[in-house]
Amino acid sequence: MRIVVLGLSLSSSWGNGHATTFRALLKAFAARGHDALFLERDVPWYRDQRDLADPDFCTLCFYTDLDDLARFTPEIAEADAVIVGSYVPEGVAVAHFVQEVAGGTTAFYDIDTPVTLAKLARGDFEYLSPAVIPRYDVYLSFTGGPTLDLLERTYGSPAARALYCSVDQAAYRPLGGEKKWDLSYLGTYSADRQPTLERLLIDPARALPDRRFVVAGPQYPAEIDWPANVERIDHLPPSAHAAFYSASRFTLNVTRDDMIAAGWSPSVRLFEAAACATPIVSDVWDGIESIFVPDREIILARGTADTIAAIERTDAGAIGIAAQRRVLAEHTAAIRAGELERHLIEAEATATTSELTSAA
Structure with a gap:
């Protein structure tokens, strides 16, 4: 599977929890034999605090603005799946671009679901709007429980699925030593x-x-x-x-x-x-x-x-x-990568079935 991910940051963990989440998930996703391209908006506050500029588990590229993002149109069009993350700058415009160009499954990965829903409720469409939610094939949510029903019933997501954060067990393990x-x-x-x-x-x-x-x-x-x-x-x-x-x-x-x-x-x-x-x-x-x-x-x-x-x-x-x-x-990254794979495959199958039904 070839996927493209447009996320807040992979290169810098400074002041955000997105980078560690994406790192663990995409590293485990690559271990399952898949290929990922991560597209990150080049902004000064992360550029000056990068602690992973050249990952070995995916390709990392930077873009400066929406016009510059367009140079990745072939990769987005040809990918099996394209995932847009929460808090991506100009995320609504990015969503429109991806949903128009992508030839495969499209997904929104919300690492901030409750914050997102609170923003939507007060009309703050910083990186997501009600209009683009139904056009994503699957909404991958940091939050499970009743929120998944809300995303489908109120906002029209065709499939809302929990995709909790995870941990890279190779990087996080007891190291012993003195308790400070x-x-x-x-x-x-x-x-x-x-x-x-x-x-x-x-x-x-x-x-x-x-x-x-x-x-x-x-x-x-x-x-x-x-x-x-x-x-x-x-x-x-x-x-x-x-x-x-x-x-x-x-x-x-x-x-x-x-x-x-x-x-x-x-x-x-x-x-x-x-x-x-x-x-x-x-x-x-x-x-x-x-x-x-x-x-x-x-x-x-x-x-x-x-x-x-x-x-x-x-x-x-x-x-x-x-x-x-x-x-x-x-809750390891390996387990979560398997869940991501399953959600994307199910979304692709559902979308194909819908297209066939509409054609008939």
Whole structure:
């Protein structure tokens, strides 16, 4: 299968979770014998922070604007499938171009589904509009559960399918060594996540001055009052993630408001941390129990006291191993690549059947 992917970024993991998701997925997709071309808009904030300029599992090319994208018309026209990702600059115009030119299956891969739906509800069509959704053969969604029915019933998608993030198990595994922190958090600053970070990490740090904490990720405002026992790391490249999790007794998962409201939206950080056998403390949302079993594979926390109690637990190792076992069985990139292949083949078959029916 030859596919073309137009995504936010493959070359740079700075300030986004898309790059690691695409890297793991396309690497595993290539291992299944497929060929991928990734087209990335050349923008300065990623150009200056590239940590994968020449991948060995796909072809990576850059385009400067929509006019420049047109030079890839032959590749898009001849591909078996073309996938457009969320947050692609001028994504609606890109969708129109792809849907007009592509000769194979077309798909939208939404790594931000709840955020996308919230934007659509308020008339914000930054990278997706209601008009283009029915013209994609399949809508691949970061979010499962009831959202899939909403995409089909309300927005007219012919096929909405869950395609959760995944983990490259070769890159994320326990590395051993000393535990440097009692609780860690890895994530770019987000205003709607910050109150939960305050409640589940910063306030526990203030209450436990002898414990060690760390927050890694860019764009945190300078005015945040970090306790003395909270270490700050401005940016952590994917190559350092496994060591980061392996050095953490526990790690924290914090979910954006739109994703909590939708439920069934596991972050890639959940799978990456679990693959490293690091026990996870997470905020609570509908569907999380379908990903990990609470108190056996994950610890759920609603407030400061819950985090403090989690840090004091003596069964951390068993929880981490149980989560790792679950992820390796259900959420590796190899498994997800197989799901992607199946969704694309099913969409192609459905489209062919529809064309034959219309012709008859």
